[in-house]
Every structure is written in C-alpha cells, then in structure tokens.
Amino acid sequence: MADRADRGALDALREAVRVSPDNLPLRRHLAEQLLDAGLLLDAENEFREALALAPGEAELATSLAEVFLRQGKHGAALAALARVGPGEGPAKAGLIVAKALVAEGDVAAARPRYWEAVARDAALADAEFEVRLGHSPVSEPALAHALADVAPPVDGPSEAVDEPKAGVTFADVAGMEQVKQSLRMKLLLPVQQPEMFAAYGKRAGGGVLLYGPPGCGKTHLARAAAGELGAAFMSVGLSDILDMYIGSSERNLHATFEAARRNRPCVLFFDEVDALAARRADMNRAHNRQIVNQFLAEMDGVESDANEGVLILAATNAPWYVDSAFRRPGRFDQLVFVPPPDMAARAAILALLCREVPLDELDFRAVSEATDGFAGADLKGVVDRAVEAKLQEAIRAGRPLPLSTADLMGAVRSARPTAVAEWMGTARNYVMHANESGVWDDLLPWLGGKRR
Template sequence: MLDDAGLQALREAARLSPDNLPLRRHLAEQLLAKGYLADAETEFRAALMLAPKDADITAGLAEAFVRQSAHGAALSALEPFLAAPGYPPRMGVLAARALLGEGETGRAAQRYHEAVSRDPSVADPELAARLTIPAPSTPAYAPPPGPAYATPADAPSGAEVEKSKMNFADVAGMEAVKESLRVKLLLPIQQPDLFAAYGKRAGGGVLMYGPPGAGKTHLARAAAGELGAAFVNVGLADILDMYVGSSERNLRATFDLARRNRPCVLFFDEVDALAARRSDMRQAHTRQLVNQFLAELDGVDPNANEGVLVLAATNAPWYIDVAFRRPGRFDQLVFVPPPDAAARAAILRILCRDKPLAEMDFDAVARVTDFFVGADLKGLVDRAVEVKLQQSISAGRPIPMTTNDLLAAAQGTRPTAVREWLATARNYVLHANESGAWDELMPWIKRKW
C-alpha cells in the first residue's frame, strides 16, 4: 500500500486512463525514484505493453530489476538493445551492474568502460570503485609507447591478450602476402602522418583465405610482432555459447578488449563459422550473431576501431556473407597459397635451424614435396627427428640429421588437404565467379591444372 498521496493520485489517474503512455511512464519513474521497486516494475511492464521498443522504459524496468537483485531478468530486458550499435549508455551501466551482480566482474568492467567512454555523464563512481577501474577519460587515440595488456580477469570467454614473439622474418616466402598486410595494416600505424595526409586511418580488416595449414595463423602472429602490438587470438569457443544472446555479448566483449589494448591485432580463425551467409541460416539467433559481427566491424562511431587491426582466416571464403566484403569491413581478401618450392625450402630451414644438422640440401627436399603446406612440412621434420632420436639414443650421442633423413620421411608422407581444397576452389573460380571475387585464384589454379 502506497503511503504517498501524490503517488496514490497518479496511480488512480493511470487506472482511469490505462492507455495514457506518458502518464504510466511518469508513474513508473516516480515509483522507482521513491524506492517502491515492485510497484515500479509493474508499471514499467504496463508501459512496455504500450511501447514495446521504448529504450527509456526498458532501462527503467532493468533498473527496477537490478535494485531488486534480479540481475538475470535485467540482462534479458536489456539484451535486445545491447546487441545493436549505438544503444543508450545508461543501459551499458545498468548491464555492468547486473553483470557484477552475476559475478562476471571482467565483463561488467568492459561494459561500464565502453558506456562511460561514450557518455561520461552516466559515470557511477561507486560502481567504478567496485569494478576497481579508474575514472574513464576520452582522449583522442594515439599509440602508446608500449601496448597495455589486460589482466586475465578482463578476458572475455577465454580470449586473452598476448605479445607475439614472431615477425615477418619468421615467415618463409609469401612475400606478396606479407606486403599486402604491411600496406593495409601496418604502415598506417608505423607512419601515421603520411597516411593521415590522405585521410587513411590506422585500422581495418583483412580476410586471409587458402588451404588448411598454409600459414594464416602464423602470418597473423607475425603481423602483430612486426608492429609490436597486442595480439588477441579468438577461437570459436571464445564466442559461441549455447544461450541465446550470449554469443553476441562475447563478440562485443572481445572487440572491447582489443579497443582497450590498441594498437592491437584481433585475429579470428575459422571465421566462416561466425560470418556465414545469412541466407543459409534457419535460426534467427545465428543471423543475429552475423549482424553483431558486422556492427562491431563498423564501430559505434567512426573512430571506434582506430588502431584495431582485424585479421580473419578461413579455408572456405565462399561461405562467408557477402556483406563482410563491403569497404570498411573485410574489404581486402588476401590469398595465402601453398608454398612454392623456394618457400618450402625456406620453411624447412626455419624448422630445422635449432637441430643438429649435417650439410643439408633443402632444395632437394622441396622438389619432392609438391602440394605440401607448412603444417605438412612440420610433420615431415617431426618424423625425421623421431627416427634420428632413436638412433641417437642407441649411439649415446646426438647424431646430426641429413638430407636423406628428410627425403626418407617425405616418401612416407602425403600432403593433407591441398588437393581437395584446390578441387573446390577450381569449381568456384570457373563456375561461380560472376562478381570477380576469385579472380586472384585464376592464375594459380591454371598453373596447377
């Protein structure tokens, strides 16, 4: 029973005029402000029946839930708005409070920081203190002297920030691919003044595609090391979740993690599982994940992803939704081919450089390993090492590995999946290339057939 005469009068007016949305909204807000939380929840629900997509009413209902410790209900109410770019920052703070109530401190801190960076007026010092994060500021982006790395508690769903110890010198061959990555991703950060003169910002997306094991992940790590940037390697388990809405939240949190650690290389492996063609999907929530991915690539504002270099890799680029190839997203496709003979020899040198060796003829091994990718060559070297280890154990001393050891291992090793991939790629190049997307593959396919 309300003991406030003004609230009783408002409630009676709302009873007599049940379809008066401004009146119901005002009543609900007054109830919330004076601490009548259960009554406020009832009135916000009634107002939402009249305006189901009203963000302010939804935020009020979520606040009523949070203050009643119904954190799961609050997140469910907010989720449809949080999944879209440009949601009201107040909702982000409410989501942070609900996530903290659920014990998800890292995700709560990410959500709070993102909301307050967009609108400092919604800052909640008490909540910030509980999240142990400093009061946010919104300076223009400038690359820091050294990348700041998030603590493990900040990492969403297993995604972690690391520092790559590799660079392009550790990647054998593929000079054309490395040059494409250098121009598209690295030089805008390494020479910002020159690129700014032409209106080019630091950031963007590149989709690398090619047969399995060709070195796409290796290239992504090397790009991060070449730049001295943070590196976030995102696997499917870091994003996909069995509960509706959780996958979208994980994806958003992953992008937020990269934005806080810029300059950062954000790498999505097997991206076709997250960016598949929406026309092939039967379930609405899987299409929503694609929509969320597109929204994150665009950013909530033009500078949101500045300094975030998004790399993705796939073995099946033809299954990716065409919207991802729009300028500003993955507008550059980079073909990562199986290594040629010179590249195979260089890969073998790198794989064997820390092992006891006799005089080696890596070119001879490269000539008999056509269709081998980097993963196949590593397996070949591992087999030769196993044989040499057995001999060394029997002899009681390390016995250097020879060219014949590698040739013998090559005779018993077959390339894994390149031939099958080539057959599939050939079908798309010859019969499904109306848009010209696979023109880059044409010369390479013709050389192999």
C-alpha cells in the same frame, strides 16, 4: 673473443683433454673456459662430450642449454633441459628455459619458470627480461592488479590479450612476399607511419581476410603481423564467442571488440571466421543471423574512430561461405590468398624448421622438389618424423647425430600431403562457376588459369 694469452691457455687445455679424453672435470673446465671466451661452437662440442661421460647431469645440461641460447638455438636449449623440471638442477636452468620460451613465443609458460628461478637465486633477476614478460619488476601482485583493469568482463569471453609473440615476425614466415606486402600496406604501415596515411585521409584499422588451404600458415602470419608491429594480440576461437543462450554470443562478441579497443594497437584475430560470419541466406535460425549482424556492427563501430588502431585479421578455409556484407569497405575489404608454398618457399620453410637441429650438409632444394603439394604443416610433419628417427639413432649411439638430406627424404617417402589438392578441387568449382565479380581471381594462377 679470446686474446693471445687466453688462446695459449685454451690450447694447453685442449691438449690435456686430447691426452685424457675421459677426464670429466678437465673437459668440463675446458668447456667452461670456451664459453667464457665466446667460442660457442667449441664450447657446445665440449659440453656434448662431457654429457656423454655424465649423461643426465643437470649442471652440464644447463651449461649446454646456455650455449644453445646464446647461439639463438632456442628449441635446442629447451630440449637440453627437457629432463630438468621446475625446482630441479641449478636455478639458472629455469632462467634459461624462460628465455628460450619467450624467444619461441610462449610467454605464458615462461613466467612461472622465471619467477621460480629468481625465488631460488635472487641474483638471477633481470629487470629488462621482466619487461619482455609483461611484468612490472616491482611485484607479481601489483602486476595482477594492473592486468585486472584490461581483463574482459566476467560474463564475457575467456580469451586473453597476449603480448606479441617474442621473436615471431615476417622474417619467420618463409616465402609469401606478396602476402606480407599486402599485410604491411593494410595493417602495419598505417600504425607505423600515421602522419603519411593521415595526409591521404587513411586511419589505422580495418580488416583483412586470409584464406587458403589448411596448414599453409594463416594463423602464423597473423601472429607474425602482431610481432612485426609490436602490438597486442588476441586470438579468438569459436568457443570464445558461441553460447547456447540467446544473446550471450552477441555479448561475447562485443566484449571481445571492447577488450581489443582498450589495448590498441591490437591485432584481433578470428580463426575459422566462416562459422561466425556465414552467409545469412544459408541460415535457418534468426539467432545465428543476429550473430552476423552483431559482428558487422562491431566492425563498423558505433563511432567513426571506434576501431582505429584495432587491426582485424580473420582466417578461413572456406571464404565462399562468408557473408558478402563482410567484404564491404571498412570491413574485410581485402581478401588475401595464402597459397600453398611453391618450391622456393618449401625450401625456405624446411630451412626454418631445421635451424635449431644439428645438421649435416642439407640439400633443401632436393627435398622441396620431392614435396610438391605439401603445405607448411605437412613439411613440419616431415621434419618431426625425420628428427624422431634421428633421435632414436642418437640415443643408440650415445651422442647427437646430425640430420642429413637422406633422413628428410626418408621421411618424405612415408608422408602424404593432407588437404591442398582437395581444397584446390573445391576452389576450382567456385572459380569456374561463381566468379562473375572476379573476387577469386587470385586463385587463377594456382589453378592453371589467367587473370582477367
């Protein structure tokens, strides 16, 4: 923070700017001094005013982005530099973009921006940040050679082993405390406290099946679990496994598990798993049944400790179509219902979505009350719509304008929830007519019923 002498100099600069508000060099100097003094909010305001005097100036945009980055407003930092492409503007712009992208979880996009910035200005090299990028600070070729050792076979699936999403943990998942606790006990704590679990004969590994309506955060939860643990993360889609040639899908599935085993601890995430693990009784082709058999064999492991340290997560909107054999102990023996957000969770989600947007005093509770039945994806659509409308106003005004409760409520009035109600209708049929074993009891409170 600034000492007394510094504050006196800053006050003098402020007075000079007040007297001459259109003096761009003077306002730029004040903004830079505020930034150096760590007065980030004041610096942000001055850089915004300077940009209003010189719209599109790359150096000012870079300085404003740096202020945002230091405040943790990573999305705002990226927005400030949206018009500064690779090789344009100050080299430092590329470094700021890279750091913001890593904080947002997009490590792959961050790498080329960082190395381009360092190539332009070697003084920007940051060995600690290079570790977060997953790169040796020695050289890019050396890293490429090292990564080749953990890559899947050429004829295997195309998915890559990703670093854990930087900055994405359970703190970034609003609500769902019971779901998070279930994942901690099943997936995280056995890795974090192996001695305690070993005393009870439990090892790290196993699987959890996340199910619930579309758009309620199942994939986000999986990434947050990997980030919470600091584990590698592999996201597997249908296109990574399924192949038209007989036997190829099974080989792809085996290669996927082998890649996860080489990179343990690893969170191996299967999205839309019902398509890979469907009930064999419903299949009319032996080839499809063989894929399910291969999946079951990989989850069991040829050796007793084959999957130790491989944490298998899967997500589905249709758990009732998953073969019951997957629910045996050691496989997906824990089903975790990821519910649509309740009112408190909706308010928390809205606050998270708006944390990097200029805000007025917002009543998130009022907005959450007006969005009953909205999934997390629906709420993101509401915020995106409100931000787009406010951005148009800001462009006309020539300066950033804060988002208000009225802006969000206006977006809510033009939005409709997508699939929660329809999904709950389908779930009600299974709870009412196919729940003899009690497997769907977690749904009862959401459908107006009671637990047994």
